[in-house]
Amino acid sequence: MRIPTPLRERGIDRAVAWSIPMTTRFRGLTERDGILLRGPEGWAEFSPFWDYDPVESAAWLRAALADATQPRPAAVRSEIPVNVTVPVVAPALAARIARVGGASTAKVKVADPGSDLDQDAERLAAVREALGPGARIRIDANAAWTLEEALAALPVLERAAGGLEYAEQPCASIEDLAALRRALDVPIAADESVRRAEDPLRVARAEAADVLVMKVQPLGGVSRCLELADQAGLPVVVSSALESSVGLSAGLALAAALPELPHACGLATAALLTGDVVDRPLHASAGMIAAQRPVPTEELLERYAAPAQLAERWEIRLQECAAQL
Structure with missing residues (x-):
């Protein structure tokens, strides 16, 4: 090339x-x-x-x-806690996926065109049963809901999950996120409002989120993410953009360098690929992945x-x- x-x-x-x-x-x-x-x-x-x-x-x-x-910046931790990611699948498969990698936090996809609210609730209930009462469960709606839909859906899904760590990007606009955050007790995380925004910090200034989700590539790199995290003053969850293990390792470098890391990170997505470009893909073990830089093989x-x-x-x-x- x-x-x-x-x-x-x-x-x-x-x-x-x-x-x-x-x-x-x-x-x-x-x-x-x-x-x-x-x-x-x-x-x-x-x-x-x-x-x-x-x-x-x-x-x-x-x-x-x-x-x-x-x-890469200096690391303050050598291992990164990660969540398991559960796609829009049937409850039985969701339960099996939730147990992969030994994570105690699960991110469950909801609000997909191929799934209704009842099916989302069933998926969440299956994940809770699989992981037990001490696990953390978060949902990701990928900005699919209107404010009214989110106000109706979140209480239902919180009950089904037995409590939610947070809801990731339930609505598209920052104004709707702020209104939702004021109306409900479910913490709100911003993803698309950070990575696809001309001003990634506007969501923090608008008090529209409790957590910022940061992805290294769309935000311009590890150092840029560290600068934004410092300016935002909110907890950060480092997440993947469904990269190979080469790309995931940059996310691990960011998570390893953040001064504080109160939430598990969404960096265990190599499990969603049928293969990888490195001999030892960055899969979770006991809910952790070591910060490292794997090299692809010929x-x-x-x-x-x-x-x-x-x-x-x-x-x-x-x-x-x-x-x-």
Whole structure:
């Protein structure tokens, strides 16, 4: 793959497109793909979702470029507590997934077009039964509800779950999040209102969230996330963008460097991929993942190399995003 001049000038000497099927449909995806970039500090990942245009995707490229060419910040912890992520699946499968990796926190997807409120409640009840009364359960609606729908749904889902740690992005607008937070006792976490906002800190200033969800790539890199977290003054949950283990390791670096980490992080998503580009994927054990920087192998890069047409699309996309730097 041709490397754009701005990247080559910064020390990027290799770019490889990859594609890996998902274990189950997640966020409308059945496979995940992206580019791995190699620089002086090691391999990094550039994998914006396809609904991001070149301008928005440029932040993802800045993150990958920084990770491949600059040292990661000093860590204050060596292991990161993580949650298990439960997709929109039947209750029995949800219960099985919830037990994978030994996590004591589960994030359960809700408000999907293929699932109604009763089915969401049944899924939550199954996860609670699987994990027990001491577990933490959070839900993620991906901004699917109106304010009125959220006001109706959250009490139902909180009862079904036996208590919610928080509700992640129940509504799209910051104004609706703030109104919901004032109306209900369920803590609110902001995700899309942070990573897809021109001003990621507006949600904090509006007192519209109790927790900020940060994803390294869309926010422009580990150092940028640390700056935003310091300015926001709210607890942070580091989450993945469904990356390979190369990309997940940047999230682990952020979680390892945060001064405080009161919540489990959403970084155990390698389990949602049927394969990986490293020999030992970053899977959870006893609810923890060690902060580390795995290296992809040539065998796995070849096995999961993107098909020619997809690789060409990524090469064009890389050129377009590099032009935005």
